[in-house]
Amino acid sequence: xxxxxxxxxxxxxxxxxxxxxxxxxxxxxxxxxxxxxxxxxxxxxxxxxxxxxxxxxxxxxxxxxxxxxxxxxxxxxxxxxxxxxxxxxxxxxxxxxxxxxxxxxxxxxxxxxxxxxxxxxxxxxxxxxxxxxxxxxxxxxxxxxxxxxxxxxxxxxxxxxxxxxxxxxxxxxxxxxxxxxxxxxxxxxxxxxxxxxxxxxxxxxxxxxxxxxxxxxxxxxxxxxxxxxxxxxxxxxxxxxxxxxxxxxxxxxxxxxxxxxxxxxxxxxxxxxxxxxxxxxxxxxxxxxxxxxxxxxxxxxxxxxxxxxxxxxxxxxxxxxxxxxxxxxxxxxxxxxxxxxxxxxxxxxxxxxxxxxxxxxxxxxxxxxxxxxxxxxxxxxxxxxxxxxxxxxxxxxxxxxxxxxxxxxxxxxxxxxxxxxxxxxxxxxxxxxxxxxxxxxxxxxxxxxxxxxxxxxxxxxxxxxxxxxxxxxxxxxxxxxxxxxxxxxxxxxxxxxxxxxxxxxxxxxxxxxxxxxxxxxxxxxxxxxxxxxxxxxxxxxxxxxxxxxxxxxxxxxxxxxxxxxxxxxxxxxxxxxxxxxxxxxxx
Amino acid sequence: xxxxxxxxxxxxxxxxxxxxxxxxxxxxxxxxxxxxxxxxxxxxxxxxxxxxxxxxxxxxxxxxxxxxxxxxxxxxxxxxxxxxxxxxxxxxxxxxxxxxxxxxxxxxxxxxxxxxxxxxxxxxxxxxxxxxxxxxxxxxxxxxxxxxxxxxxxxxxxxxxxxxxxxxxxxxxxxxxxxxxxxxxxxxxxxxxxxxxxxxxxxxxxxxxxxxxxxxxxxxxxxxxxxxxxxxxxxxxxxxxxxxxxxxxxxxxxxxxxxxxxxxxxxxxxxxxxxxxxxxxxxxxxxxx
Numbered sequence: 001x002x003x004x005x006x007x008x009x010x011x012x013x014x015x016x017x018x019x020x021x022x023x024x025x026x027x028x029x030x031x032x033x034x035x036x037x038x039x040x041x042x043x044x045x046x047x048x049x050x051x052x053x054x055x056x057x058x059x060x061x062x063x064x065x066x067x068x069x070x071x072x073x074x075x076x077x078x079x080x081x082x083x084x085x086x087x088x089x090x091x092x093x094x095x096x097x098x099x100x101x102x103x104x105x106x107x108x109x110x111x112x113x114x115x116x117x118x119x120x121x122x123x124x125x126x127x128x129x130x131x132x133x134x135x136x137x138x139x140x141x142x143x144x145x146x147x148x149x150x151x152x153x154x155x156x157x158x159x160x161x162x163x164x165x166x167x168x169x170x171x172x173x174x175x176x177x178x179x180x181x182x183x184x185x186x187x188x189x190x191x192x193x194x195x196x197x198x199x200x201x202x203x204x205x206x207x208x209x210x211x212x213x214x215x216x217x218x219x220x221x222x223x224x225x226x227x228x229x230x231x232x233x234x235x236x237x238x239x240x241x242x243x244x245x246x247x248x249x250x251x252x253x254x255x256x257x258x259x260x261x262x263x264x265x266x267x268x269x270x271x272x273x274x275x276x277x278x279x280x281x282x283x284x285x286x287x288x289x290x291x292x293x294x295x296x297x298x299x300x301x302x303x304x305x306x307x308x309x310x311x312x313x314x315x316x317x318x319x320x321x322x323x324x325x326x327x328x329x330x331x332x333x334x335x336x337x338x339x340x341x342x343x344x345x346x347x348x349x350x351x352x353x354x355x356x357x358x359x360x361x362x363x364x365x366x367x368x369x370x371x372x373x374x375x376x377x378x379x380x381x382x383x384x385x386x387x388x389x390x391x392x393x394x395x396x397x398x399x400x401x402x403x404x405x406x407x408x409x410x411x412x413x414x415x416x417x418x419x420x421x422x423x424x425x426x427x428x429x430x431x432x433x434x435x436x437x438x439x440x441x442x443x444x445x446x447x448x449x450x451x452x453x454x455x456x457x458x459x460x461x462x463x464x465x466x467x468x469x470x471x472x473x474x475x476x477x478x479x480x481x482x483x484x485x486x487x488x489x490x491x492x493x494x495x496x497x498x499x500x501x502x503x504x505x506x507x508x509x510x511x512x513x514x515x516x517x518x519x520x521x522x523x524x525x526x527x528x529x530x531x532x533x534x535x536x537x538x539x540x541x542x543x544x545x546x547x548x549x550x551x552x553x554x555x556x557x558x559x560x561x562x563x564x565x566x567x568x569x570x571x572x573x574x575x576x577x578x579x580x581x582x583x584x585x586x587x
Numbered sequence: 588x589x590x591x592x593x594x595x596x597x598x599x600x601x602x603x604x605x606x607x608x609x610x611x612x613x614x615x616x617x618x619x620x621x622x623x624x625x626x627x628x629x630x631x632x633x634x635x636x637x638x639x640x641x642x643x644x645x646x647x648x649x650x651x652x653x654x655x656x657x658x659x660x661x662x663x664x665x666x667x668x669x670x671x672x673x674x675x676x677x678x679x680x681x682x683x684x685x686x687x688x689x690x691x692x693x694x695x696x697x698x699x700x701x702x703x704x705x706x707x708x709x710x711x712x713x714x715x716x717x718x719x720x721x722x723x724x725x726x727x728x729x730x731x732x733x734x735x736x737x738x739x740x741x742x743x744x745x746x747x748x749x750x751x752x753x754x755x756x757x758x759x760x761x762x763x764x765x766x767x768x769x770x771x772x773x774x775x776x777x778x779x780x781x782x783x784x785x786x787x788x789x790x791x792x793x794x795x796x797x798x799x800x801x802x803x804x805x806x807x808x809x810x811x812x813x814x815x816x817x818x819x820x821x822x823x824x825x826x827x828x829x830x831x832x833x834x835x836x837x838x839x840x841x842x843x844x845x846x847x848x849x850x851x852x853x854x855x856x857x858x859x860x861x862x863x864x865x866x867x868x869x870x871x872x873x874x875x876x
């Protein structure tokens with residue numbers, strides 16, 4: 001029987017090239033026209049520790065992984081022990097029983113007895129095949145992925161292309177050995193198990209689709225917005241954006257700068273923005289701690305600043321390579337005094353692209369910091385999407401004055417008190433516009449002033465700006481049937497897991513839910529969220545953190561408390577089947 | 588370039604609120620004179636400063652200015668210069684600002700070598716917080732933070748800059764305005780990071796080292812025919828602990844090209860002049876397929 005979707009796990013230890021083949025496999029499936037989702041689980045370690053990758057492959061679209069998998073490709077012994085329970089009845093385990101590799105950090109580890117008579121165990125001698133073709137243990141990943149391709153009945157040519165591409169830095173001889181080893185494994189599983197097991201997908205929809213991560217989408221959005229300056233200090237999960245910006249700096253004529261620390265990264269971006277270009281900095285929660293003084297400065301001197309905050313579990317170093325929605329309250333309140341800001345939380349790559357692009361327009365229009373809040377799950381997972389539409393995106397740099405406009409103004413006041421709170425700005429280098437900006441309280445000219453009335457007026461002016469931003473339509477989105485008896489409430493990267501859990505609940509249990517996704521955390525879509533929650537039957541909060549930070553924010557803004565909370569704080573994203581069960585249990 | 592006629596073009600209506608006799612007045616005069624000497628216009632210059640008495644200086648000189656955070660003028664200045672490398676970018680602050688709070692930025696700026704001038708008002712004391720010993724304070728200095736006398740040796744900022752990789756390292760004295768103006772002008776003209784460490788009198792919190800004390804001890808390196816291309820000699824001078832003879836002038840001048848010259852993306856025009864409408868990212872999206 002053909003299926004419309006398969007769930008696969010590929011695991012091994014760091015240094016085995018598991019990530020390389022998992023990503024390449026995902027890309028191959030995407031190119032073949034399948035919908036793909038890739039979740040990456042890896043430790044903060046370079047060699048030896050366990051890592052694994054969930055790959056969902058579907059005839060149509062797929063965006064969340066399942067706890068139950070159809071096949072597990074185990075490239076080392078530990079992977080078998082850790083994940084064999086996740087194989088669905090009727091699924092397959094592919095591993096090398098005799099020659100299974102053991103990570104140096106797990107010396108002496110044995111494969112536990114496999115007590116599953118409801119799965120097919122495929123013993124594929126990866127290391128023997130590698131030796132047979134004159135290769136080494138390093139080729140296990142290629143041989144292993146060969147067996148997976150055979151099991152799924154994919155064309156070997158697809159795999160051959162993939163291997164040639166991902167091994168392009170190696171010698172022809174080594175590439176050939178990899179191909180030969182992969183072919184042996186491919187033939188074994190294809191000839192013996194493909195049709196028998198029936199892990200066969202329906203024909204894909206065969207549209208041209210990107211395989212794109214949240215980090216890719218953020219970088220694309222920033223480049224499209226004309227970012228000219230990206231300063232950062234490496235920190236998972238945002239380092240990928242620094243890499244992308246650095247790689248593209250010469251093609252897109254921007255400066256990508258790795259600074260000495262996050263303070264400097266934020267400071268340089270503030271300087272570049274004050275200098276007149278679109279500037280951005282990126283970090284995770286730990287780096288954001290250091291950036292917070294510049295966030296306050298940008299708010300005080302009314303400089304546009306876009307900040308990417310890719311969350312990971314905290315406090316302190318926490319789980320550096322895992323995921324959590326734990327910094328919402330932090331980014332909303334990291335500053336002294338009352339400081340204007342905008343906080344947006346994309347839920348998937350298209351939203352990450354659009355909201356990052358929009359963040360630059362908002363920063364310019366309101367002359368204030370805008371935080372794009374992602375997390376590891378969004379930043380480093382991959383999904384398939386058709387190329388984004390960009391025709392409707394237009395650059396809005398807000399109210400700016402050039403030499404000509406300044407010439408018509410007798411007494412230029414950079415921080416003039418206006419009704420909207422936004423004062424037209426100019427930039428260094430423009431004749432006739434010389435002004436001061438200061439992190440101290442100041443008057444309309446930007447000169448130091450401790451005058452009580454001026455202080456109150458300038459504070460009101462700064463806060464007035466974003467209060468005028470109307471997010472009643474864009475700030476929250478209700479997915480699904482508006483009349484559904486159950487409303488799930490969430491934000492950020494849980495979006496796809498929630499949407500797919502809803503589909504599972506509808507199909508398997510006839511439970512009809514809708515999903516209120518909060519997109520703007522500041523300013524907050526208070527009226528929209530209140531209205532949806534008031535009209536809802538049963539309301540369930542779903543968050544990837546320990547305390548329900550969005551739930552608290554909703555209560556703070558609307559006065560409405562969501563008491564039913566499904567929370568997960570183990571550093572991992574919800575599996576969609578797990579989430580569906582958690583929801584069903586509450587109803 | 589200016590015709591040189593308007594000698595008051597860098598003056599402001601607002602007057603400094605520094606203590607009477609503060610060394611900052613001399614540094615402000617030296618800076619104004621340097622900008623006049625270089626025939627610059629107000630709009631061609633931007634300053635980034637930190638926090639402290641000295642960091643308020645942009646308010647009293649007619650150029651673009653961002654009076655920002657304690658210890659952080661250098662990152663801001665770096666961003667400013669890379670955004671618009673046609674500007675003259677000056678970072679300025681005190682010794683607490685630059686040699687305590689912002690020390691990492693200082694050494695990294697020396698290493699990275701973005702073209703900017705860094706003027707430090709070095710008086711050995713935190714003044715705006717009413718007198719604590721700073722990291723350039725002398726041993727034995729009695730202050731509110733060291734009631735029994737400081738036991739810490741001071742940093743040697745000129746030596747730190749040289750070791751960090753700076754290619755222009757000078758020291759001036761707030762009581763010799765003409766000489767200071769020459770040093771600042773030379774620092775601005777130097778392509779790359781340039782430090783002008785200024786021995787500054789603090790009449791309120793370090794009065795033992797007043798104008799007379801310094802005047803009896805400072806000498807000019809050029810009068811002793813120091814060769815500023817001799818880095819070893821420059822370092823030895825910068826490390827000299829003899830408080831009875833204080834060197835001023837250019838310690839070291841090298842020829843390392845500035846950071847921004849390595850960036851082809853800045854060759855055609857400053858970033859700020861790039862057109863950002865209709866940037867095409869379709870190629871990048873194709874690559875993800």
